[in-house]
Amino acid sequence: MKRFATMLLLTPLALASVTALAADVDLEAGKAKSVVCQACHGADGNAEVDPQYPRLAGQYADYLAHALRQYKSGGRTNAIMQGFVTTLSDQDISNVAAYFSSLPDTKLTNLAGRVQGD
Numbered sequence: 001m002k003r004f005a006t007m008l009l010l011t012p013l014a015l016a017s018v019t020a021l022a023a024d025v026d027l028e029a030g031k032a033k034s035v036v037c038q039a040c041h042g043a044d045g046n047a048e049v050d051p052q053y054p055r056l057a058g059q060y061a062d063y064l065a066h067a068l069r070q071y072k073s074g075g076r077t078n079a080i081m082q083g084f085v086t087t088l089s090d091q092d093i094s095n096v097a098a099y100f101s102s103l104p105d106t107k108l109t110n111l112a113g114r115v116q117g118d
């Protein structure tokens with residue numbers, strides 16, 4: 001019961017912090033930063049260019065931002081992406097992640113042919 005009461009107390013705080021994070025994101029600035037990314041990830045983020053480039057459109061913004069921060073810290077290593085994230089500030093990462101996340105995913109309608117062993 002005590003635990004439940006704590007949860008009730010903390011829930012509005014958690015929701016408030018999510019709202020605060022979302023308010024800090026600038027989609028227009030993210031769009032401006034995304035220009036260089038489009039060569040590989042596609043103008044609409046759906047990476048039609050080449051299957052080696054992952055689709056960014058419609059992926060969760062926090063996943064994209066986490067991936068970018070990992071490339072930056074070296075927690076995830078990829079020679080190509082490492083070069084691109086060095087120019088991005090933490091705010092740029094939040095903005096560009098939110099921008100790609102906001103784009104419609106036109107590519108992944110099902111997993112046929114995309115699961116290993118298919």
Ligand code: HEC
Nearest residue numbers: 033036037039040052053054064067068078080081084096
């Ligand atoms: C020269 C091509 C190229 C450019 C330009 C490029 N990327 Fe990438 N990106 C890649 C490749 C290749 C991968 C897959 C790397 C791996 O396997 O970790 C990747 C992976 C990613 C991922 C991880 C996706 C996932 O599903 O895990 C994100 C996020 C990302 N790129 C964002 C960006 C952003 C933002 C920019 C522009 C600032 C950018 N990329 C520019 C080639 C590129």
